[in-house]
Amino acid sequence: MTRKTGNVERVVCANDHARKARVQPGDTVADAYAGCPDLLTEPQDNIREARLLGALHIWADRYSPRIALDPPNGLLLDVTGCAHLFEGEQQMAELILRETEDLTVVTRIGIASTLRAARGFARHGTSTITITDPDREHAQVDGLPVAALDLKTSIETDLRRLGVTTIGELRRFKSAELARRFSVHLTSALDELRGHTHDAVVPSAVVPTFAANMTLPEPIGRLEDVTGILERLAERVCQKLCDKGYTARGFRLTVRCVDTGDHHLSVGFASPTRTVTPILRQFARPLDQLKIEFGADWMRLLALDTGLFNPHQIEAGNAAQAQQEAVDQTLTTLGNRIGFDRLHTPRPGPGHTPEREMMFAPAVDALDWTPPTDLITYPRPEIAFAPERVRVDSPGRAPYAFTWRRDSYRVVTVKGPERISPVNWDDPNTKFEARVRDYWRARTECGRLFWLMVFPKHPDDGCYICGEFLREPRLSLLRA
Amino acid sequence: MRTKHELMSTLQDIRSRVGLVSGQDFPANEDSIRLDSAAPIAAARVHEVTGSLRTSLALAVVAKATGRVFWIAIGGRSRCLRARSLRPYFDPAHLILVETANRDETLWAAEQALRCRGAGAVIIDIDKGPDLSESRRLQIAAQVGGGIGLVLIRRHAQSSACQTRWHCESEEGAESDWVWSLTRNKRGRPRAWFVRGDPPEHLIHPPDLCPSLENPPIHAPIRFTTHPRSLVSGAAA
Known part of the structure; x- marks a missing residue:
């Protein structure tokens, strides 16, 4: 298995035959080929490996009910109280080994009284199956290499420079000194490894496949x-x-x-x-x-x-239920043809500015409508659209006459303005949100009621049309 | 022989049934009585609306409809609706916006939505009005589902099988908010209403154009099963 890191393709995993030919994980592919011309390589596929691990997770359910994933290539089984069902830990490990061989999966097993120790024996142990003896577990753990602590590479290198290769050699130092020199991660990992602090298997439920x-x-x-x-x-x-x-x-x-x-x-x-x-x-x-x-x-x-x-319970004659079922069926038909991402339902948005006052949630599975606390004290139009610039024919605080989409409008009355100031976390590069805006309600001679936006601090930036009221908003509406 | 008082109360009753806001410029003549029974916007039918304020009529109809509301438009056009401002008309949580890619998809989605028995109103926002066969298909779908179909036409209407066609504009001088003119009506005369969206209790009381929603529809829904092949063979025979 190879993976490209930076500009170099490196070996990340090698089987026994490759190891015999002195191909080690970490070698560049070119070096590996130089030493072993018959080498077969394949780029690593994380998704497939994750799927394989998921499948093994389901399979391993027969040995223990409490299983956690240890990506990319490990499974943690809490076998407390399970081993006797398989006539002992040794027999259980051998059974797992035999069964995984049938699945053409190469396995290494470590059984110990702490999670980290078991992992360390499985990954860095000398034999395929390592089972610790509870009486002399500390001595066995001391023989593990420092890599079993799963620390950063830099810390491991520093430890190697100090001449520390196994965990037992760390006993020479006081833990306070270790923590000061190498961070508390080292000492907490040591505590977990030796069982001084609790480190439980956090099992994840198998998602059943149908x-x-x-x-x-x-x-x-x-x-x-x-x-x-x-x-x-x-x-x-x-x-x-x-x-x-x-x-x-x-x-x-x-x-x-x-x-x-x-x-x-x-x-x-x-x-x-x-x-x-x-x-x-x-x-x-x-x-x-x-x-x-x-x-x-x-x-x-x-x-x-x-x-x-x-x-x-299905209620006979429940109109609302029957209606919901009919609507769901229609949504299914529509969604499968044009896409579920194109069915929306309006929901209140997270803010009170015109851009944030509402959002569109997927119509399927939308949350219930929670009425927003009404911070908006000015009427907003029924129809709003992206701001479109209009040509101002007769300028004023709000224009007296303007031309929009080739039609000229003369403003009879204006009401407002609703002033919206920008918030400091808005992106200053956005044109509208990062400026002080004034919104005017302008009734034109023909009777239409438009929502106009101007920038009071930048009067030269023109006037934008942002929406249309379908009717004159009455003030009583604001107390809704 | 009725007394004058009785006649006045009858007139008041009619006015309230029609749902008019008092003081509105609307003569209580023979036509106004027929408005209630003739039901210009009938359920299980498709209607067309043109004019710049066509959405106003759609919102007024939706306010009267029971059930979910489908709003079908090309692309993000339906996203212009502001839920907060729609609350005086109806509960916007019942609104389902359908974004389609083209005209054909809009009409197909409209047909599916009209077929749905849970849909109270289906609003179809379209550029050019449906033609005779397209509107006939919509009509059949509406008869199956029983909801109101409302086609909002942006550009121009074509000759179609719709039940009524409306033109909605604003009034110069702004005495009323909207002018709804019924320009085509299969079951009655064309006429016009001056409507004011006055909210005494934060609600809009447009004239009750769709009273049949509460009662069963005038025309019972027809069940259609289409067999294109049998049609072809029938023509050959």
């Missing part, structure tokens, strides 16, 4: 056949969801074509679902557009965005 796949003896290409397979897959996935009490907000179908490889089709749902019919209905269009020329021989349906099913 998927079904099907390998076909012969490639299929007709739409009805593909839909039939999808139906069988959907039935299996929905059964799994029902068994565990889960629902899904989306599904991904992978169709592996003989010639063109994998095609991923995804659908989403506005409300959680675990029934077959809506899945088939939403997949109808993407499947129709999929081009299978020489047939597909493998399909997989995966439930995305799963969550626990929230049971609720």
Whole structure:
């Protein structure tokens, strides 16, 4: 495995054969090839490795209920009270080793009474399986190299310069001196390693995967056949969801074509679902557009965005519920065709300036509307748009006449101004937000009511039109 | 024989049913009585609105509608609506804005939204009005769903199958806020209203143009199933 750091491609991981040929992690790839011309290298793929670790996490659930991930390549199992189920720690470790060999995964195992010690023995121990003896654990830990403390490279180098290679050699120094010279991280790591301070395994729950796949003896290409397979897959996935009490907000179908490889089709749902019919209905269009020329021989349906099913009683004749269901169905249809990111619902924004007074949340799964505390004391227009500059025909504090979009308007009355001062954390380069602005409500001769913006400190910067009132705002409205 | 007092109370009753703000320039003649029953903005129908203040009519209709409101427009056009200022009209939390990419997508989304039984009103913001076949499709969808379809036309309307067509402008001299003129009506005469958006209790009381929302629609929703193939074979036969 190689990774490019800076300008150099370096070996990050090597197997036993490579190590025999004196290829070490940290060598440049050019040096490694010079020493071993038959070397096979592959760039590191972090995403695939993370997926493998996730899969091993699910697999390791059979040994212990408390498992934490130790990325990039470690699993921490809290085996307290589990080892006797496998007839002892040694037998358990051997079993894990055998089973991972079947999975073609090379494993090193360390079992110790503290988390750091177990990690240290697994990563830096001399043999594949290291199990500490509780009576002489301190002596065993003392034999570990300093690298087992997982410190910064600079600290490790400094320790090596002092002639310290193993943890036992650190006993020569007072811990206060170590903390002063190398930071408290060193001493706290030492305490955790020796079990003086508690360092528990923080288990992470396995995210259950709900998927079904099907390998076909012969490639299929007709739409009805593909839909039939999808139906069988959907039935299996929905059964799994029902068994565990889960629902899904989306599904991904992978169709592996003989010639063109994998095609991923995804659908989403506005409300959680675990029934077959809506899945088939939403997949109808993407499947129709999929081009299978020489047939597909493998399909997989995966439930995305799963969550626990929230049971609720269906009330007959509940109009609001029926309405919500109908709206959810429409949102699903619209979202799958034009994209869920294009369905919005307005929500109050975090500020009171015209730019911040409201925002648009995704219509699917939007939070409830919380009425904002009304800091706005001036009426705001029903329709607002990005400020557009108008030509001022007759200047004033607010213009007496202006031309906008090739139409001339004569202002009859103006009301205002609403003055908005900039806040000091606004970006001073933005044109409108970082200046003092005056907003005027101007009624034109034709009866339209515009929202005009001028900069009182920069009168030469012209006048902008920012919105339109549909009617004269009454003052009683402000106390709403 | 009715007394004068009775007649006055009947007139008052009609006025309140029509929902007029008192003092509005609106003669209580024969037409005004028919306004209530004729229901110019009927549910399960598609209507068109032109003019620079077309949004005002849309907001007034939405204020009367029950259920969710879909506002369909190309790109970010629907984002010009300010939720805070819409509160006097209706609860903006019920508003769903749909951003489409082009005219075809707008019409498709409008059809889907109109088909939805939970949609009280569907507002379609469009450049050029729908033509005869497009508006017919919208009409059929509206009959399935039972909500009001309102097409806001920016440029010009085409000849279409809409139930009514309105032109909304402001009035010179500003006696009222809006002038709503009914320029085309399938079930009645064209006329005009001078409307004032006066909020006595922070609310707007436009004339009750959609009374049928509370009652079942005049025309029962029709269930349509389209079979394009059978149509083709029928034509061949």
